Amino acid sequence: MSINLSTPTAAAEVPDIRRTRGGFLWQVIKDRPSAAVGAGILLLFIAISLLAPYIEPFGLRTQVGPVFCRPSAKHLLGCDDGGIDMVSLLIQGGRISLAVGFAATLVAVIIGGGVGILAGYFGGATDIVLMRITDYFLVIPDVPLMIILAALLGPSVRNIILVIGILLWTQPARIIRAQVKSVRERVYVKRARSLGASNTRIILKHVLPQIAPLLIANTVITIAIAIFDETALDFLGLGDPSAISWGTILEHAFVRTAISSGAWWAVIPEGVCVTVVIMGCYLLGQAVEDALNPRLKVAHLSVRRFRMRPLGALGAALGGARP
């Protein structure tokens, strides 16, 4: 049971972009301001996370004031429930939030990509079996499944990455499968096959380059979903409590009743960070998809599956929009 809404006409519209492969992303960023903003946001946060140990003003376990101390000149965002400087925590928090986002997406793309390529390229029984497995993951409600998996595996950063990856692989799988199917029918691939090239060679040399840009767009959006999922898991108490991520910062504040104590500074900033990063991924991903499908007439019908949020649908929906 799956929504193949994105398959029929959308696939046929994938432009042949072999030549522009290397500079494609750069091209998109140059052409579209929203992509530039998105990429800029991501780069900024990545830079902050990498430089974290050097730019954090205070220690991450050092109590610099009373519990929930108010913002002051020295501590611009006050303290959390352990009296620790919020600014330092936020800078540090990005590391795990982003790392989990990237790593989980990597897991999802590897699994999903593999499944998608196998199903799309080989078709037949392989396709049917793999798609049924995909359907199971599609119909199971996400958040409940996430809760179960986290309870099953136990809360560590590594397990969180696995759990989120397991939730998210279906999206790349379906997209890749669709693209692979269409690319497979292209003349040059047919020619390569008739010339006796091995399947692996065809997949690597001809299929992958074609689907790469769409994969990139989808990957960026998947990162956004992964970061979102990570904060949700943390909030429900299923994250690793000794890890410092934006999600656990929010969870600690909530459990220690920051709101009813009036300590808004312990609650607002981490959410702003998450929102901005997700928006950045979003803008970049959507611009890339947009560039790939400029004439996607029925893009607005490519309503993708509703994950925790229908982020995918937003991207697809924008495919047909004029700038």
Added chain:
Amino acid sequence: MRGADYVLKRAAFALITVFAAITLNFVMFRALPGDAVTNLSRVPKATPELKHALLIQFGLDKPKWEQYLIYLKQLTHANLGVSFDNSQPVLKNLKTDLANTIPMVTLGTVFSIVFGILTGILSAWRRGTLLDQVSTNTAVAFYSMPTQWLALMLIILMATRYHFPTQGISDPFLLNPTPWAHIKDVLRHMFLPSLTLGLTLYGEYTLVVRSAMLETLGEDYILTARAKGLPPSQIVRKHALRNAMLPIATLIALSLGYIVAGTVLIEYVFSWPGIGRAVVEAVHNRDYPMLQGAFLILTVSVVFFNFVADLLYFKLDPRVTE
């Protein structure tokens, strides 16, 4: 007949998926470390008899395959079993939970659709202007916010200032209210949770409507209509919006399937006694029957609404080929 073929095929797939889901879930829940018996038998002065009694009561003393068959048999009689936690029928518990979740979710969805359509139209009509940018980006911004955080923001901003309750579905101390007073009370409690849901979802409708309308608005006959001086509202309503109906309908159908599961975070923050909260508690208690029942209902709802969306798409869009 192609149409019937398509429907039957889809229906068959749906059933197979549900069955596979039931089986995989059965296995998955029992893989969780710890179980309800150890939880519930930790009572002061517990005797070994208590554990044994609980094992038998929950049917956990039987081999797993036998438990599975018993479960399947019960399902054919529409019996979802008895909760380990409060010894009441799962169906009874779930009915109450769903009855609490559905109105809140409906209100939130209505809000998101209405607000989404309005902002989508606005953005499309004023394409390229600052208004369009602001409207679209705001939509994306709300869409990007973590649900639990947005809920907490709304609590901070609105709860005390405007006296909106932040938990539960009604005031328990409103004794013997008139029907109208009761409805008002429930709506007041529902406001913040539904608003949270609505805000996080409306962005999708905005963008879908905007893009659908943009497609149509550029058409020649629209230009003609505008040249003729027809009022914009009429143009929008009669022509452009019509184009957006299909994606909106599909979106709604898809959303409905998943939305019930997506309210876990909202129910957690607002202490809303719905199915999301029930799932969290059931996992905590290792209450297998409740978990199986909840997942079954959620899965069936997703499958059903996906099926509806497929049908809609198939029926309404003549361009779809198999």
Added chain:
Amino acid sequence: MRKRHLVVGAVVLALVAVACGSGATGTKTQSSGGVKEGGVFRLGTSSGIDSLNPFVAFQQDAYAAFEYIYPTLVQYDAHLNFVGDFATSWEYSADGKTWTFHTRPNAKWSDGQPLTAADVAWNINTILKYQKGATANAAGYVSHITSAEATDPNTLVVNYDAAVANVLSQFQQFFVIPEHIWSQHLGHGGADLKTFDNAAPVVSGGPFILKSFQKGQTALFEQNPSYYGPKPHIQGFGLQFFTNDDAMITALKSGELDGVETVPPTNVKTLQDAGFVVKSVPGVEFHDLIINSNPKKTTNVELLDPNVKKAFEYAIDRNKIVSVARLGFAQPGDSIVPPATGIWHDPNLKPIPFDLNAANQLLDQAGFAKGSDGIRVAHGHPMAYTVIFAHDEAGPGDRAFQIIQADFQQIGVKLTQRALDDSAAFDAITAPGTTGYLNFDLAMWDWVPLIDPDFILSVVTCGQYGGWSDSGYCNAQYDQWYKEQSTLTKQSDRVALVYQMQDQIYNDRPYIVLNYDDQIEAHTKNWTGFVYSPQGSFNPLSKATMTEIHQV
């Protein structure tokens, strides 16, 4: 007991802060003049009532609710003495095997049916009859009872097979449910007793009737005109269940509640500033670091070394934990029998102080030298341990863990936190299987003892493997003492033995008790008359609070 599955606190109304000194029974209200009658008290709680069926329910508020709607033979008064509730007086035979209770005459249930000693006898005999099945969770209260009978409507005779030390404590927790209602649910070999939902309005015998109940939302109690005891001042009270403390405190501040059962330490100041009455009383709940003490442990056996355990305790800064994790609203810990239990806590038991040098010294003497990374090596492996961290402990517990982790770093021991939900945590502790206790090293969890020390002393017996034991401690001599203390009817004898037992546990260190939490609650200035206890004022120990509170 675990916080979540708190069953019946036989917690004493230790009016530690308030009334004891005055000699009077605390904040008793004047019966004449000046007391405003009426009103409905709205109480917020982050606990819950999981079921209205006493054979099914496990949550704390369920038991507090039962206290107010069902008779018990005895209850606690403000000074830890047992006073009558449904029983007016009692005596026991010379050999301690026969107890006779005289119950109130002419008492009625809320539906007008007579409430007599026969009800109590039926309760006891029914529990005995199905103790291997439906009533298994109440079987503990009738242990050693062979039979019970009502020789006349106001006289109950209970027969034991041995002398039992804590009969009154057992009956304090024993809720008497109406025979005429429940005897209709004995089908399926008694299994119907558990499936009967006992839906509201519940036929009640206590000062209140449970009028309406919505699981996960509210429970409303109304004055019971048929109650045999003193009439409450309030018309009724209501419980509102919250899934998180934040929402509960917000509701209190915005006027939706009149009081809350527990106040997180982070909210005390804001509530005080907002004009609420905030009351803090030393409580019985304590948090601990558990060290796997299974004598059969084969890995990391250095943890069985008493000097290593002592070193660990030297490295724990209890004062800092109290200040950071609980913002000062706690007492540093020592014995597993908390001071708030009154006479049962050994006043001569003093914990060792926080002293990193002493800790380092002990570990040096044990021959565990520090490696190049600063972590000591014991028996060929680094002293690096995983601490199983129960989800119950989240929040303050995380802070406590971080403090301990940092200090242990200084003595060359590395700790890693592994957070698990309660079921998984227990599973990990008892692994392999449910009685192995071989795999885990350290854990952090909590206990909520009863006032009568029998329960908390039992959790470290060999017999509780797979039951309450979360430490794997097993000591045959200790088990002997445990059995003995349960038969010592002379209190001074029992007290002496209980002191001996808790000292033994302290020195053997299956637990390092970190701190005893204060019980903090709050209410608006418009209400008074609360009878406080280490388990709050709304508790399963006596019917006093809700009977005595009134508006100002």
